[in-house]
Amino acid sequence: MKALMAIGAVVGVIGLFLLTGMVLGIIPSNTVRLVEGYMPMQMLFELALFVAGFAGLSYFLNSMGMAIPRFWQGILFWAFILLYLKYRVYPPIPFSVRAMYGTVSLIAVFMWMSSNEEDWKKFKQPILNVLDAQSGFNKVLRYVYLVLLPILIGGFSYMSMKPTTEEPIELRTVHPAPPASTKVHGKSYVLQTAQNPYRVNLEGKYDQEFTNSLIVEQSMGRLMKPNANPWDPKAEGYLKYVREGGEIFFQNCHFCHGDNLNGRGIHAFAFNPIPANFTDPGTIAQLQETFIFWRVSKGGIGLPNEGFPWASVMPPWEQHLTTDEIWKVILFEYWHTGYYPRTWD
């Protein structure tokens, strides 16, 4: 029995040591890994070890005449559970769930403390002592609890209920700095040097001047250039790719960005931020084509830190479109709005 308790006590001390390290942030909380799939079993096992450890510890403290009072046993055990949930369990549990677990374990601790009359008396004693305030120390404690605590809690509630007149801070950078390169479908693209493979002249060579001359007129009504109709069945090269991009656009993008590319798609106003209006000179017109390639591929969730609060619903299209389709739909967006992509100047 004694040997068993000794083992328990050693395990308890090691466990407490590790947990303290995690609470203080000296030991990363996933040092002794919780294995995915086995986590519940592992946790139950670990907690059982801890309980054995505590039993062993209190056995030895008892036999050395340094027993921890019943009241503090309960409090410490509950604190242990809260710390365990917060610092040991990884990935982290949300606060609301931890609050639920905390309440349930508080009830369990109460049941443990009140499991027999004698223990319950021991548990209540310190509380009654403070309320009776027979000694000077308890008197001070009583004042603290009965006066200071309500004031503090009142203060906290007042501060949290008080309406503020300030607007919540949302400094979203609409066009954050892009990364130097981006990886789409396993291939890396350096944004400074990558080119739209479909922006080509009749010889099939990258040629922005040539393709710009075929882009729709940027006047009201966005007129098509003469002899540059992408829907002509005989259209070849750049114009044919514009048409293919258009098909992709009307299959995927117009719900949000609108069939006039003005950001007024049928779903547009369900979102904040609303989908980009490509006819506005503030969007694709002032951006490099590779920037658009990066944004379309990675979507709202791919926004870097400056894009906070990342509330954009723009989908990461690399999950639905091929690289070629992404380049083509971009070609179409420039063609239709009559804007030229910005070049590196």
Ligand code: HEC
């Ligand atoms: C579910 C709605 C939705 C769909 C569908 C959608 N987008 Fe977006 N898109 C957005 C929203 C919202 C924004 C603005 C917020 C942002 O910049 O992420 C945006 C932004 C963009 C931008 C950035 C413009 C800029 O000024 O930085 C581009 C480019 C773009 N979308 C292209 C596309 C393309 C191409 C498709 C289709 C393949 C598409 N979007 C489909 C919602 C959508």
